[in-house]
Each structure stands twice: as structure tokens, then as C-alpha cells.
Amino acid sequence: MNLKLKTFSFAILASASTGMYAQTHTENNSTNDSEQSKKEERNVMLNAADANKPREIQIGLPSEDVTVYENGLPAVYSSSVHRLSAHWRSDASLKGTDLMTPSESAIKTGNIAYAVSAFSELGQKEFSGKLNYKANHFGMQNFDLNLSGGIGDKWLYTVGMYQNFDPGSFKLRFTDYADRTQIYHLGLTRILGDGKGRISLLYKYSNSKNPGNFANAAPFIYVGDGSIKKLAGFDPGLDSYVQRQGSFKYLNTKTGKMETWNMTDGNDNRANEVALISQYQFDNGWLWKLNAKYMNAPRANFVDYGGSTISEVTEADGYQLSDGSAYSGLIEGRRTWLHVGKVSNALLTTELSKQLGNHKLMIGLNEWYYHLNYYSSSFQWAGTVEAYPRTLSQMYVNPLDPTLTAKRSETFGYNELSPEYTKGSENKLAVYFTDEWKVSPKFKVFYGGRLEYYRMAADQISASRFNGFHLGNYNTYSRAEDGSIVAAEHNIVPANVTKNKLNYAATLQMTYNVTKQFGLTADATIATRFPRISEYAGTGPTEEQYKRVTIPLVRGGIFYKNNWLDLSSMVTYISKSNNIDQQNLTKPGTSEGKTVLLIYNIQTLGWTTSAEINPIKNFHMHALFTYQKPVYKNYNASVTFSDGQTMGVNANNMIVKEIPQVLIELDPKYDITKNLNAWLSFRYFGKTYANLQEALYFNGHWETFGGINWNVNKKLSLGMSVVNIFNEKGAKGTISGSELITKEEAGKYAGKYMSGSYMRPFTVEFSAGIKF
Numbered sequence: 001m002n003l004k005l006k007t008f009s010f011a012i013l014a015s016a017s018t019g020m021y022a023q024t025h026t027e028n029n030s031t032n033d034s035e036q037s038k039k040e041e042r043n044v045m046l047n048a049a050d051a052n053k054p055r056e057i058q059i060g061l062p063s064e065d066v067t068v069y070e071n072g073l074p075a076v077y078s079s080s081v082h083r084l085s086a087h088w089r090s091d092a093s094l095k096g097t098d099l100m101t102p103s104e105s106a107i108k109t110g111n112i113a114y115a116v117s118a119f120s121e122l123g124q125k126e127f128s129g130k131l132n133y134k135a136n137h138f139g140m141q142n143f144d145l146n147l148s149g150g151i152g153d154k155w156l157y158t159v160g161m162y163q164n165f166d167p168g169s170f171k172l173r174f175t176d177y178a179d180r181t182q183i184y185h186l187g188l189t190r191i192l193g194d195g196k197g198r199i200s201l202l203y204k205y206s207n208s209k210n211p212g213n214f215a216n217a218a219p220f221i222y223v224g225d226g227s228i229k230k231l232a233g234f235d236p237g238l239d240s241y242v243q244r245q246g247s248f249k250y251l252n253t254k255t256g257k258m259e260t261w262n263m264t265d266g267n268d269n270r271a272n273e274v275a276l277i278s279q280y281q282f283d284n285g286w287l288w289k290l291n292a293k294y295m296n297a298p299r300a301n302f303v304d305y306g307g308s309t310i311s312e313v314t315e316a317d318g319y320q321l322s323d324g325s326a327y328s329g330l331i332e333g334r335r336t337w338l339h340v341g342k343v344s345n346a347l348l349t350t351e352l353s354k355q356l357g358n359h360k361l362m363i364g365l366n367e368w369y370y371h372l373n374y375y376s377s378s379f380q381w382a383g384t385v386e387a388y389p390r391t392l393s394q395m396y397v398n399p400l401d402p403t404l405t406a407k408r409s410e411t412f413g414y415n416e417l418s419p420e421y422t423k424g425s426e427n428k429l430a431v432y433f434t435d436e437w438k439v440s441p442k443f444k445v446f447y448g449g450r451l452e453y454y455r456m457a458a459d460q461i462s463a464s465r466f467n468g469f470h471l472g473n474y475n476t477y478s479r480a481e482d483g484s485i486v487a488a489e490h491n492i493v494p495a496n497v498t499k500n501k502l503n504y505a506a507t508l509q510m511t512y513n514v515t516k517q518f519g520l521t522a523d524a525t526i527a528t529r530f531p532r533i534s535e536y537a538g539t540g541p542t543e544e545q546y547k548r549v550t551i552p553l554v555r556g557g558i559f560y561k562n563n564w565l566d567l568s569s570m571v572t573y574i575s576k577s578n579n580i581d582q583q584n585l586t587k588p589g590t591s592e593g594k595t596v597l598l599i600y601n602i603q604t605l606g607w608t609t610s611a612e613i614n615p616i617k618n619f620h621m622h623a624l625f626t627y628q629k630p631v632y633k634n635y636n637a638s639v640t641f642s643d644g645q646t647m648g649v650n651a652n653n654m655i656v657k658e659i660p661q662v663l664i665e666l667d668p669k670y671d672i673t674k675n676l677n678a679w680l681s682f683r684y685f686g687k688t689y690a691n692l693q694e695a696l697y698f699n700g701h702w703e704t705f706g707g708i709n710w711n712v713n714k715k716l717s718l719g720m721s722v723v724n725i726f727n728e729k730g731a732k733g734t735i736s737g738s739e740l741i742t743k744e745e746a747g748k749y750a751g752k753y754m755s756g757s758y759m760r761p762f763t764v765e766f767s768a769g770i771k772f
Contacts, residue, residue, distance in 0.1 A: 178212025224750025333591025
């Protein structure tokens with residue numbers, strides 16, 4: 001879980017001129033189709049960071065976790081432990097996808113965010129088969145099969161298989177695949193009442209190993225002007241910064257025993273899911289839907305890597321290679337977290353809807369239960385700075401050793417940095433409603449509300465973490481000034497935290513057409529919640545810190561539409577109070593780190609202009625420009641290191657790290673013939689700060705995609721696409737170990753060796769689809 005803040009810059013997409021409902025999907029009540037085929041908005045499946053999950057569409061705040069829903073239910077209840085890509089892929093088992101707006105998501109789920117809404121392929125009376133194949137020039141192969149059809153007049157079936165064999169863009173020496181994922185689907189549908197309704201039973205099994213999850217890091221030289229230089233002999237995206245050997249010693253947080261982690265383990269994810277999907281159209285016009293599922297993931301494991309300071313050492317510093325020879329050269333203090341989880345959930349959503357005159361009413365209910373049994377262990381190690389780093393040993397005094405005898409070890413600092421533990425459950429019981437009201441031909445109103453009873457009961461550990469931390473009764477040892485050994489007694493046991501709270505959400509959207517082509521639009525949405533069970537995995541908020549999280553979103557603007565242009569422009573304000581962030585702070589120039597819990601606010605003011613352009617026949621262009629200013633509020637922290645030095649961080653009114661102020665999207669598409677088209681997708685992310693205090697930054701960069709799609713005939717389609725067309729090598733995200741560096745100190749780091757994440761390298765992909 002490791003609540004290191006992961007921020008995503010979010011641009012609010014201005015509404016289309018047809019009103020606030022432009023992105024709301026159209027229902028198909030036919031029992032032969034679960035939903036109409038959906039249009040994927042804004043190339044949401046093109047992700048320059050990860051090929052296996054949707055990209056985050058940005059709204060100016062840290063991600064609020066789950067942003068994919070399948071048949072109206074979360075694809076995974078929370079991706080903090082059971083990762084989304086381990087259980088869900090955009091595969092042939094889906095009839096289609098749509099995009100929920102932040103306002104729609106707030107009412108239906110309690111979460112303000114753009115969210116992918118997917119719908120299962122349930123089948124039809126005629127047999128249909130789909131086989132999709134995809135490969136890239138690095139050796140990835142992906143097979144995606146779905147078969148569906150009818151059994152007599154009243155039954156439908158669907159069966160599917162997804163297989164991904166992805167070695168990544170470089171060889172991981174401890175495994176063959178950076179992502180090896182298998183997902184299987186089975187489904188049976190009964191048609192009810194002469195086609196008025198249906199009830200479906202769906203089964204899914206997922207088995208995923210994704211060690212590539214922790215391999216997205218690289219060393220580089222930070223030039224000082226926002227650019228980076230490659231290290232000699234290391235090409236980001238094509239060389240591995242994951243160590244050579246396949247095992248490490250670590251201290252198990254739960255058992256208190258020294259154990260061995262093999263790098264081939266620790267990324268296993270397995271889950272079984274059973275879902276009931278149903279709907280019925282009553283004679284009086286009411287449409288009733290009831291969707292429910294139970295999911296059990298007995299293995300929900302993953303690994304996180306982090307870095308600190310890169311420095312140069314000599315043989316006199318005592319570092320040794322595995323053969324016992326002394327080492328001199330560049331080293332980086334590396335950090336590893338091993339996450340072990342068991343997850344289950346039972347989810348139910350039911351809705352009633354009807355068109356009543358000028359009103360389209362919908363009332364719904366969520367009953368979502370989630371159980372989590374999770375812990376993580378952390379350790380630190382020193383590695384060489386090169387492709388396939390070598391692990392270095394050094395003399396280390398284990399504070400759990402009563403004799404405090406220095407011994408040579410490759411790992412150290414056991415559980416000093418944010419090991420986590422929680423076991424318990426949370427439950428959301430919510431009622432909600434929406435009304436789309438056509439007041440007049442020119443004036444439309446959409447409004448809705450949500451009231452949610454939230455209960456959380458979890459065992460958690462509020463004690464501060466330290467070197468040698470684990471559960472149980474034990475002593476750690478240290479030397480007094482006179483050289484004597486002093487024992488400190490610890491009794492680390494989980495304590496139960498139970499909360500019963502009410503959350504709420506509301507939205508009001510208005511659209512007025514001044515003329516047939518020009519209009520005004522405005523909306524306001526608010527959603528609240530209290531800290532979740534995942535936020536108690538660390539030390540968790542104290543009673544004094546336990547406060548309501550409030551997210552208000554207000555926006556307003558204009559739209560214009562004619563036969564070749566659909567343009568909208570909006571000003572947006574969004575904020576979030578009491579954001580919880582467990583941050584690892586590194587002492588500058590060293591590898592020493594401490595973990596602190598931060599609670600602060602974020603607010604963003606922005607302007608977005610979006611256009612859909614059809615200037616000539618067969619050509620379409622989506623364009624978007626955003627300027628935004630996301631800033632921290634009430635962001636203060638201090639930490640005391642082992643030498644007694646206390647350092648602070650004050651990020652008040654500073655730009656939120658990793659979030660650009662300028663965003664541009666350009667998505668042209670040209671239909672060469674009826675069956676052949678070419679497309680491009682360009683996204684520009686402006687200057688982003690790579691640490692908390694606006695000291696270090698990365699220049700703006702383009703994320704680029706392009707391709708050609710050819711429908712050869714009714715049965716066969718072919719495609720070719722390119723990721724990172726210009727092979728841009730820029731770094732992104734944060735710089736490891738830079739949290740406490742200030743603006744005044746920034747100049748000292750020009751030309752320094754650092755590490756961070758990077759974009760996917762230039763990749764050529766090939767695809768083929770067969771329908772039968």
C-alpha cells in the first residue's frame with residue numbers, strides 16, 4: 001500500500017455544447033446486448049506510463065483510488081493493495097467502455113474523478129467470436145479471445161480468455177516476463193419476460209505476476225535547468241535498474257523473523273469473482289437494474305522500490321561486492337517494500353430509472369463491503385549505479401542483536417521506513433438520486449445527491465516505526481555514551497479503530513442555449529469522505545487528525561457549436577481538505593530516511609478550452625488546452641535524524657509536485673478510405689516540480705502515439721501503432737531522496753547523479769483482430 005503520495009495532474013474537461021450529458025452513456029435495454037457499444041472518450045486506454053491500465057484523466061488532485069467500474073461496480077474495490085491491472089484489462093470480454101464525469105462519479109460512487117465505465121459482453125442469439133492478437137518489437141505477445149452466442153430462445157452464453165506475455169523493454173534477469181497475466185471469463189444469461197429483462201451469472205478468474213511494476217526507475221544526471229543527461233552505459237527504458245541477484249534477507253513485520261525474499265515471488269495476484277447482473281423493464285416504464293458480485297483475492301501482493309542519494313565511495317568506505325572484493329565508485333541507497341495482502345469484497349448496486357415528462361429520474365443504492373488483511377515489510381540496501389546493479393555489503397549493527405556485534409550484510413534498516421499493517425473491513429451503504437430536467441428547449445438542469453453511511457473497523461498500529469520494528473514483545477539495543485549496552489522494551493500490538501460516519505455528495509449542473517449554436521454552462525459538485533482503511537495501514541491519523549475530507553468542484557463557461565466545430569471553454573476551481581500523505585523524507589546528501597504522516601490541503605484554479613473539429617471530410621481533431629495552478633495549503637512537517645539534526649519542509653502555496661500547470665491534447669484522425677484510417681495522439685505536460693519545495697523540476701515533455709487501422713473485410717482487421725514516436729527520454733515524477741531540498745540549495749544539485757522514473761520507450765506495436 002505504502003501511502004507515498006502519488007499525484008496526478010487533472011484537467012477538467014469542459015462539457016460539450018449538447019449539455020452536461022454529453023459523456024453519459026446511452027442505455028440499450030435490449031436483452032441481446034448488455035449495453036450499447038461505448039465510445040472510448042479521450043483515448044483513455046492510451047497510457048504512456050503503463051500499457052496495462054487506463055491513463056489517469058486529470059482533475060488537479062491526488063488520485064482518489066479506483067477509477068474503473070465494470071457493470072456499475074468497482075473493478076477492484078481499492079487498488080491500494082489489490083492492483084487494478086492484476087484483475088482487470090480492457091479485453092474482448094467487454095461490450096464497450098464509457099467515461100463517467102466527476103459529477104456523475106461523485107453521485108454514483110462517492111468519488112470525484114473521471115472514471116472508466118465498462119460493460120460485459122453477455123452474448124446474443126447468433127454465434128459470435130472475437131480473437132485479438134497484439135505484439136511489439138520487444139517480444140510482447142497478447143492473445144484475447146471471446147466466444148458468445150445463444151442456447152435456444154431463452155439462454156445466452158459468453159466465454160473468454162486473456163493471455164499477456166510481456167518481457168518488457170529490457171530483460172529482467174530473474175524472470176522471463178515483466179507482466180504475465182491470465183484472465184478467464186464465463187457467463188450464462190437467462191432472458192426474462194419475452195425480452196423485457198435478463199439475469200446473468202458471470203465468473204472471472206485472474207492470475208497476474210507483474211514484476212515490471214517496480215522496474216520503472218533509472219539513474220541520470222540532473223543538469224539543473226530541468227533537463228537530464230544519460231549516464232554513460234545506461235539508457236532509460238532499455239536498461240534495467242533492478243539488481244542482478246534474486247534474493248534478499250529482510251525482517252518480517254508480522255512474524256519478527258528474518259526471512260528471504262526471492263525476486264520471483266512477491267508479485268503474485270490471484271482472484272476469483274462471481275457476479276450477478278440483471279435488469280428488467282416494467283410495463284409502467286420503470287427500468288430496474290440489480291448488479292452484485294463477490295470477489296476473493298487470497299494473494300494480492302506487490303513490491304515497491306525507492307531510492308535516495310547517489311554518492312561516490314572509495315574502498316576505504318568498506319563496501320564489498322559479492323565476491324568479497326572492495327568496491328569504489330557510484331552507489332545509491334535503495335529501498336524496497338514487500339506488500340502481502342488478502343482481499344475480499346461483496347458489492348451490490350441497484351437502480352430504478354424512468355422518463356417522466358421532462359424529467360429523467362434515477363434512484364439507486366450501493367451496499368459495498370470490503371475486507372482487508374494486509375502487511376508490508378521494508379528494508380534498505382546499497383547498489384552500484386549501472387545497468388543490472390550489483391548489491392553491496394557493508395558492516396551493519398542490528399539493533400535486535402543483544403551484543404550489538406557489527407556483521408557484514410547486504411540489507412539493513414529493517415522496517416525503519418513505513419512498514420504497514422492493517423486487518424479489518426469497511427462498509428458503504430448509500431442511497432442516491434439524479435434528475436435530468438429539460439426545463440425548456442433551451443434550458444437543461446441536472447442535479448443529484450448521495451447520502452452514505454460509512455463504517456470502518458480495523459486493527460492498526462499507531463506506534464512510530466524504527467530500525468528493527470515488528471509486531472510482538474521484544475527488545476532493541478543501543479550503546480550509551482559510556483559504551484554500555486542499553487535495552488529498550490517494545491510491545492507492538494494492533495489496536496482496533498472503529499468509525500461510524502455519514503458522507504454526502506451533491507451536484508447541480510445547468511446549461512442554457514442562448515442561440516442554437518452558443519450557450520452558457522455551470523455546475524457545482526461536492527463530495528465528502530472520512531479516512532479509509534488503507535490510510536490506517538501506517539501510523540494512521542490520530543483522533544485529533546481524524547477529520548472529514550471535503551472536495552468541492554465549481555466550474556462555469558461557454559460553448560459554441562456549428563457543423564464543423566464543437567468548442568467549450570470553462571474556468572474551474574477544485575480543492576481537497578485533509579489529504580493524508582505518508583511521506584518518506586531523506587536527509588539531503590545521505591541515504592538516511594524517516595517516515596512522517598502529513599495532513600494538508602490542495603487547491604487548484606484552472607482554465608480549460610476543448611474543441612472537437614471536423615474542418616474537412618473524413619478528418620476529425622480533438623484539441624484541449626489547460627492552464628492550472630495546483631498549490632499546497634497547510635503543508636508543514638519536521639523530522640529529526642539519527643545525528644539529532646531536525647529539518648523541516650514548508651510547501652505552503654507551492655505548486656504540487658508532479659502536476660503540470662500547462663496541459664495540451666491533440667488527437668487528429670483521418671479516414672483514408674471507409675476501411676482505412678490513420679490517427680495520432682499528442683499530449684504535452686508542462687514543467688513539473690520533482691520535489692516538495694519547488695527546488696528541482698523537469699521541463700515539459702510530449703507523450704506521443706500514432707497508428708494505422710485497416711478493416712480488411714468484415715472478418716479481419718489489422719493495425720500498427722507507435723508509442724513515444726520521437727523516442728523522448730525525459731524523466732518524470734519525483735527525484736528520489738529530494739524531499740527536503742530547498743530552492744536556495746537547488747543550485748548545488750546541478751550536475752548531480754539522481755534517480756527517478758521515466759516514460760515508456762519507443763515501441764512499435766502490431767495488432768490483428770478476427771471476427772467469426
